[in-house]
Amino acid sequence: MAVxxxxxxxxxxxxxxxxxxxxxxIFARFHRLIGNEVLMVSGSDCFGTPITxxxxxRGVRPEVxxxxxxxxxxxxxxxxxxxxxxxxxxxxxEIHKKLVQEVFLRLANQGLIFKKESLQYYSDxxxxxxxxxxxxxxxxxxxxESARSDQCxxxxxxxxxxxxxxPKSKLTGAAVNLKPTEHYFIxxxxxxxxxxxxxxxxxxxxxWVLKETEHWLKEGLRSRPITRDLDWGVLIPTDRLxxxxxIEGAEHKRFYVWFEAVIGYLSASIEWGELNKRxxxxxxxxxxxxxxxxxxxxxxxxHTLFLPGELYGYDKKIHLPDQxxxxxxxxxxxxxxxxxxxxxIDFKRVVETYGLDxxxxxxxxxxxxxxxxxxxxxxxxxxxxxxxxxxxxxxINRTLTLGKDLLPLKNVSVEKEVQxxxxxxxxxxxxxxxxxxxxxxxxxILELSDFGNKYMSRNEPWALEKKDKKxxxxxxGNALFILAGxxxxxxxxxxxxxxKLSRILGLVDIVEWPKDKPIEYLEALLKKxxxxxxxxxxxKIDPEIIEKERSKFFS
Numbered sequence: 001m002a003v004x005x006x007x008x009x010x011x012x013x014x015x016x017x018x019x020x021x022x023x024x025x026i027f028a029r030f031h032r033l034i035g036n037e038v039l040m041v042s043g044s045d046c047f048g049t050p051i052t053x054x055x056x057x058r059g060v061r062p063e064v065x066x067x068x069x070x071x072x073x074x075x076x077x078x079x080x081x082x083x084x085x086x087x088x089x090x091x092x093x094e095i096h097k098k099l100v101q102e103v104f105l106r107l108a109n110q111g112l113i114f115k116k117e118s119l120q121y122y123s124d125x126x127x128x129x130x131x132x133x134x135x136x137x138x139x140x141x142x143x144x145e146s147a148r149s150d151q152c153x154x155x156x157x158x159x160x161x162x163x164x165x166x167p168k169s170k171l172t173g174a175a176v177n178l179k180p181t182e183h184y185f186i187x188x189x190x191x192x193x194x195x196x197x198x199x200x201x202x203x204x205x206x207x208w209v210l211k212e213t214e215h216w217l218k219e220g221l222r223s224r225p226i227t228r229d230l231d232w233g234v235l236i237p238t239d240r241l242x243x244x245x246x247i248e249g250a251e252h253k254r255f256y257v258w259f260e261a262v263i264g265y266l267s268a269s270i271e272w273g274e275l276n277k278r279x280x281x282x283x284x285x286x287x288x289x290x291x292x293x294x295x296x297x298x299x300x301x302x303h304t305l306f307l308p309g310e311l312y313g314y315d316k317k318i319h320l321p322d323q324x325x326x327x328x329x330x331x332x333x334x335x336x337x338x339x340x341x342x343x344x345i346d347f348k349r350v351v352e353t354y355g356l357d358x359x360x361x362x363x364x365x366x367x368x369x370x371x372x373x374x375x376x377x378x379x380x381x382x383x384x385x386x387x388x389x390x391x392x393x394x395x396i397n398r399t400l401t402l403g404k405d406l407l408p409l410k411n412v413s414v415e416k417e418v419q420x421x422x423x424x425x426x427x428x429x430x431x432x433x434x435x436x437x438x439x440x441x442x443x444x445i446l447e448l449s450d451f452g453n454k455y456m457s458r459n460e461p462w463a464l465e466k467k468d469k470k471x472x473x474x475x476x477g478n479a480l481f482i483l484a485g486x487x488x489x490x491x492x493x494x495x496x497x498x499x500k501l502s503r504i505l506g507l508v509d510i511v512e513w514p515k516d517k518p519i520e521y522l523e524a525l526l527k528k529x530x531x532x533x534x535x536x537x538x539x540k541i542d543p544e545i546i547e548k549e550r551s552k553f554f555s
Contacts, residue, residue, distance in 0.1 A: 001028050002265035002321075003042035004295035005091065008069035009050040014347040014375065015330040015337045016296075017081070018363040023325055023438050024294040025083045026364070029492035030433045032084075033513040036290075039283045041268035043089035044070040047233040048257045049133035056171060062232045066092060080348050082356065082495060087272040091260065095274070096267035100260040101237040104184075104226070107313040108245060112187050115247055118225060119161045119178035121149060123169050129229035130169060135176055137164035156298060181229055182247050184236070186259070188221035191309045195221070198308055198320065204435070205304075208370055209326050213304040221305070226259040234260050262307040265293075266318075284319050292323045292436070300326050325436040328368040332375050333550060345375070354541060357494035358384045364442045364493060377546045385540050387446065392486070393538045395452040399483045400504065400534055402461050403476040407505070409526035412477030419519055421451045422485045426518045429489050445489050452482040484522040484529075488513060497537055505529040 003024040006012055028040040046066045055062045070090055077083045090096075107113050121135045122128070132150035139147035140163050144154035149167060151158050167176050199213055227236060233254025238246060247253070266284065273280030283289065293303050308320045329336070335343045351359050362380050365387075366373045414422075428444035456479060464472035487505070491498040491513075502508070506529055514521035 001031075001038060001040040002291070002293045003040065003085075004293075004299060005042055005045035005261050005264055006073065007048045007050040008044040008046060008066050008073060008090075009048075009054040010069050010072075012073060012076070012347075013337050014345040014350065014359075014363070015332075017347055017359075018330040018367055018373075018375075019296040019327045020294040020325075021077070021081070021083060022360060022363055023327065023367065023436065024292075025081075026438055026441075026492045027292060027294075027325070027433065027436065028084050029495065030513070033488075033491060034430075034515065035512055039086050039269060039272060040084060041087045041089070041265060041272060042085060043087070043091065043264060043268060044073060045257065045261050045264075046070075046090050046092040047254070047260065049131040049230075052131065052230070052232050053133055053170065066090070076348055080351055080356075087268055087275070089264075089268050089271055091264050091267075093267070093271060095271045096260075096264055097234045099267040099270065100234045100255060100263050101240075103263055103310060103314045104255070104259075105237060105240055106315075107186065107310070108241060110313060112190055112313050113226075113245065114185055114187055114223075115182055115245060116185050116223075116225075117180050117182045120181045120183075120229060121161065121167060121176045122179040123172070123174065123176050125172060125174050126169065129179070129181060130176060131228055131230055134170050135164070135167050136170050137167040140165060151298070153298065156300075158301070182249075183225040183227045183253065184245075184247070185223045185225050186309075187223050188309065189223065191313070192217065192221050194312055195305055195309055198312075199304070204323065206326065206370065206436070209300065209304065209324060212300060216301055216305060226256050227253045228256050230254040233257070258302055258306070259310070262302055263310065265307075266311070285317060286319070289319050290323070291319055291321050292325060293321050294325050295327075297326055297328045300324070323436060328370065329372045330363075330366070330368050330375055331372060333377070334374055354384070355496075355538065357497045358388060358538060358541075360494060361388050361442070364438050367438050369437065369439060377549045378543075381541045381543050381546055384538070385543075389536075389538050389540055391446055391453065392449045392490075393536060395449045395456070396483060396486065396501065397536055398456055399452070399476070399479045400531055402465070403480050403483075404531040406473060406476055406480065407526065407529045407531050409477060409480060409523070409529065412474065412481070412523075414481055414519055414523075415478050418455070418478045418481060421448060422481065422518055422522070425485060425489060426514070430513070433492070442493065445486065445493070448482065448489065449486055452479060452486070455479065455482070480526055481519070481522050484525050485518065487525075488518075488522070500537060504532055504534040506532060 001024060004020045006016060028038050031038050051062050051065050055065045074088055077088060121130045123130050132148050135149040136146050138145050139152040139155060141157050142152060142155040144152050147164050149159060149164050162178055168174060169176050196217055199217060202210060229252060236250050236253055238250045269280045269283055295303055303324045311318050311320055332343050337344050362383055365383055425444050425448040429441050432440035432444060459475045461472055461475045464475060487501050
């Protein structure tokens with residue numbers, strides 16, 4: 001499992017959590033629960049120009065920015081958000097640098113790399129070539145005024161040098177001009193036939209992802225530069241290149257981040273293998289493998305076409321991406337996230353204020369799987385209070401309160417209706433998770449807890465407790481089966497709640513999801529359960545926080 005590499009420039013917000021971090025974590029936890037060995041890797045993207053931009057603004061070396069934010073993000077992801085990475089590393093490791101150089105050399109040996117003089121933006125005032133993120137102007141396609149020189153963040157189009165209108169330096173605001181400079185290019189047209197075959201074989205991708213990727217191929221892939229005039233990044237191994245591929249002044253050039261960052265999934269796997277004395281090839285070679293990639297839609301083409309092409313050029317036997325789970329964007333109160341405009345949410349504060357699982361629950365319910373979605377504070381409060389607590393939490397609390405003396409559970413005849421709903425919930429949840437349909441997975445959980453609430457209301461066990469103890473035990477026994485089902489099903493989504501509920505029931509952590517016969521598995525759980533003291537799993541959120549939270553970025 002490969003998770004997009006965030007830049008270490010402090011630009012992390014809750015949209016990243018909904019876009020790729022949370023779906024990846026849910027997917028990894030699910031696969032571990034069904035008994036699959038999972039390797040989930042990611043880390044800090046150290047060589048992107050957002051880092052050098054931040055460093056230039058603060059007057060420090062990029063290494064200072066990398067170390068500061070890598071440690072901050074690592075603590076945030078692993079401690080605050082409890083994301084279940086097997087390795088969270090960086091792209092400035094020696095393993096990564098050497099592998100990037102090796103991939104480049106193998107592509108060169110196959111005739112897939114050529115050198116060519118191209119135009120790059122140059123600042124006369126700063127007397128240097130400027131990286132793409134240092135130059136902005138108006139997008140020629142949608143008119144967005146702050147498009148980068150290589151890509152418009154508004155419409156997503158990749159841009160060639162010279163396409164943006166009125167280009168200027170992001171640092172000084174001064175106009176910039178194009179000057180010739182020599183760089184290395186990947187000859188993508190030579191890989192088009194392979195990529196077309198690869199894309200034609202993909203039957204399980206999200207329809208919009210496949211459609212957009214096919215559109216790229218239909219338009220025709222053009223050769224793209226993989227180096228830039230920079231002093232921060234992975235060095236070009238010129239000493240290992242033939243004379244006809246030598247470039248003058250190559251020591252002042254570095255690999256472009258789009259080329260080298262995606263190689264990090266492989267280099268991180270190699271690093272994990274060395275740290276754990278395991279063979280990383282077990283996860284990259286063979287037939288019994290599934291490679292899932294998680295990122296936002298602005299990284300689509302880099303993962304659906306460029307990454308497979310680079311991997312294929314590196315080694316034709318290596319396992320290629322199976323599922324790119326690409327999400328669209330999450331907006332905030334109808335506006336795009338923007339750190340500079342203050343339209344952002346510090347999810348460390350939100351998690352510490354409202355709880356990790358309520359945030360995971362809400363973001364899953366609005367996950368932008370096929371279209372942009374919107375984080376709304378009023379919707380957040382309503383869904384947590386009315387759905388998470390009013391539906392899921394309400395059933396759990398009522399069942400624990402009324403069924404506390406029935407565990408460990410003796411023989412209970414599970415009603416056909418209860419059995420059917422449990423089996424349906426397990427089937428729907430598994431199918432949804434295997435397809436990366438996280439909203440449907442959550443819907444399956446809520447359908448089961450909603451059924452549980454209706455079952456309780458229909459049978460009124462609180463009235464049976466004194467007048468018909470046998471019937472009371474039967475009803476509550478069935479309710480406990482539903483509770484056990486929710487305990488297991490919600491584990492990938494709400495790990496803290498799962499652990500809390502497991503402790504209440506006197507269980508060790510759930511170690512598996514039943515492949516079949518869920519009733520038998522749940523019965524075994526209930527036979528070793530005993531309810532101890534407990535409090536409600538969640539706290540209601542005061543609706544008064546809505547305007548307080550909104551006022552933090554709306555004046």
